Amino acid sequence: MNAADEYQMNVGVDYPELRDGVAKICEEFPGQYWRELENDHAYPTAFVDKLTQAGYLAALIPEEYEGSGLPLRAAAVILETIHGSGCNAAACHAQMYTMGTVLRHGSEAQKRKYLPRIARGELRLQAFAVTEPATGSDTTQLRTRALKDGEGYVINGQKVWTSRALFSDLMLLLARTTPAEQVQRRSEGLSVFLIDLREAVGKELEIRPIDAMVNHNAAEVFFNNLRIPGSCLVGEEGKGFKYILDGMNAERTLIAAEAIGDARYFIRRATSYANERVVFGRPIGRNQAIQFPIASAYAQTEAADLMVRKAAALFDAGMPCGTEANLAKLLASEACWNAAEACLQTFGGFGFAREYDIERKWRETRLFRTAPISTNMVLAYIGQNVLGMPRSY
Numbered sequence: 454m455n456a457a458d459e460y461q462m463n464v465g466v467d468y469p470e471l472r473d474g475v476a477k478i479c480e481e482f483p484g485q486y487w488r489e490l491e492n493d494h495a496y497p498t499a500f501v502d503k504l505t506q507a508g509y510l511a512a513l514i515p516e517e518y519e520g521s522g523l524p525l526r527a528a529a530v531i532l533e534t535i536h537g538s539g540c541n542a543a544a545c546h547a548q549m550y551t552m553g554t555v556l557r558h559g560s561e562a563q564k565r566k567y568l569p570r571i572a573r574g575e576l577r578l579q580a581f582a583v584t585e586p587a588t589g590s591d592t593t594q595l596r597t598r599a600l601k602d603g604e605g606y607v608i609n610g611q612k613v614w615t616s617r618a619l620f621s622d623l624m625l626l627l628a629r630t631t632p633a634e635q636v637q638r639r640s641e642g643l644s645v646f647l648i649d650l651r652e653a654v655g656k657e658l659e660i661r662p663i664d665a666m667v668n669h670n671a672a673e674v675f676f677n678n679l680r681i682p683g684s685c686l687v688g689e690e691g692k693g694f695k696y697i698l699d700g701m702n703a704e705r706t707l708i709a710a711e712a713i714g715d716a717r718y719f720i721r722r723a724t725s726y727a728n729e730r731v732v733f734g735r736p737i738g739r740n741q742a743i744q745f746p747i748a749s750a751y752a753q754t755e756a757a758d759l760m761v762r763k764a765a766a767l768f769d770a771g772m773p774c775g776t777e778a779n780l781a782k783l784l785a786s787e788a789c790w791n792a793a794e795a796c797l798q799t800f801g802g803f804g805f806a807r808e809y810d811i812e813r814k815w816r817e818t819r820l821f822r823t824a825p826i827s828t829n830m831v832l833a834y835i836g837q838n839v840l841g842m843p844r845s846y
């Protein structure tokens with residue numbers, strides 16, 4: 454590889470063929486498509502099908518299971534491009550970030566049973582159930598119980614904000630298998646299960662959609678004596694929290710890449726409108742009060758992107774990346790929010806008209822400061838785990 458290629462790979466426009474291919478698909482799904490989905494609270498089936506058929510959602514599935522076996526950075530590029538094109542990957546990104554847990558800790562039988570069918574688009578693994586109504590960010594206190602019963606488990610409890618639960622065939626679930634009072638550390642005694650939703654929905658499993666500010670297809674999930682076979686357990690019983698944390702580094706890095714895509718979308722739209730819109734006889738972009746917030750968001754985005762690349766590079770090298778994944782998520786979510794604000798302000802009143810798509814993207818990008826982890830919890834992680842200050846909780 455020569456120096457120019459190396460630059461492109463590390464800090465430039467890497468994976469250009471992926472960017473081109475994904476962008477072409479996105480062109481078929483303009484703003485009107487997403488607006489209509491919102492009106493109907495619908496799932497973007499056609500969009501997800503296109504990405505699946507083109508193999509993009511199987512990017513992280515190894516070739517031996519019929520995927521493309523690409524690194525996390527490639528998946529980040531795919532998601533960034535989707536968001537940079539004005540589309541939204543929320544309907545399908547979970548397939549990428551739950552993959553780490555299944556690949557690293559799932560049994561060979563689980564991988565053979567599910568991964569080729571996921572890669573072929575016959576099954577969707579889009580639901581990831583961690584958050585609970587009573588315990589929220591305090592994940593290790595979650596109350597959903599999986600009780601051993603013969604060869605299998607019986608699950609009781611409730612999850613909230615489980616995105617895409619109604620549109621997924623499979624769900625990755627974090628539940629307590631050993632009561633909190635019987636473990637030394639609260640992160641112990643939690644287990645991960647890979648559950649087939651298809652037969653249980655409407656019986657021992659009830660899923661109720663949540664009407665939300667963004668069309669994220671989120672739902673409440675109620676487990677009422679759901680009986681699952683022992684073969685659903687991922688890895689070893691009681692070690693689920695560690696597995697989920699591994700997966701969360703991938704999730705934070707990928708979500709940060711989506712935020713970078715959003716930021717670039719807003720900067721592109723804001724810049725072009727600032728150049729075109731003439732008020733008081735000159736383009737509004739000549740006013741520094743319009744120009745500087747966009748320029749500032751651009752600088753923040755470029756810096757955040759470097760942290761996203763660092764987090765992905767460490768993850769792909771199998772090295773610890775908790776700090777970088779958290780920093781990437783924090784910086785990218787701030788950059789995209791500042792870009793969104795600058796863009797909405799630049800568009801003036803027209804920013805509020807749905808047909809411009811700015812208000813929709815503005816609402817969507819705000820989510821990154823709250824989910825999958827809120828800014829406060831990332832700052833607490835940095836303060837406590839990176840800088841060694843006292844724990845607040």
Ligand SMILES: Cc1cc2nc3c(=O)[nH]c(=O)nc-3n(C[C@H](O)[C@H](O)[C@H](O)COP(=O)(O)OP(=O)(O)OC[C@H]3O[C@@H](n4cnc5c(N)ncnc54)[C@H](O)[C@@H]3O)c2cc1C
Pocket residue numbers: 580581582583584585588589590591613614615616617665667669671820823824825826827828829830833845846
């Ligand atoms: C659209 C959407 C989709 C989602 N999808 C999923 C999903 O697919 N799967 C899933 O499991 N979850 C999902 N979530 C849940 C999301 O991860 C949580 O909402 C988020 O982690 C925060 O938890 P909470 O809402 O219970 O807030 P809480 O934990 O109640 O916190 C409320 C506020 O208090 C702050 N806070 C709490 N404790 C502290 C502290 N010690 N120090 C400082 N600040 C503190 C928090 O940072 C937050 O700002 C989704 C949420 C949304 C909105």
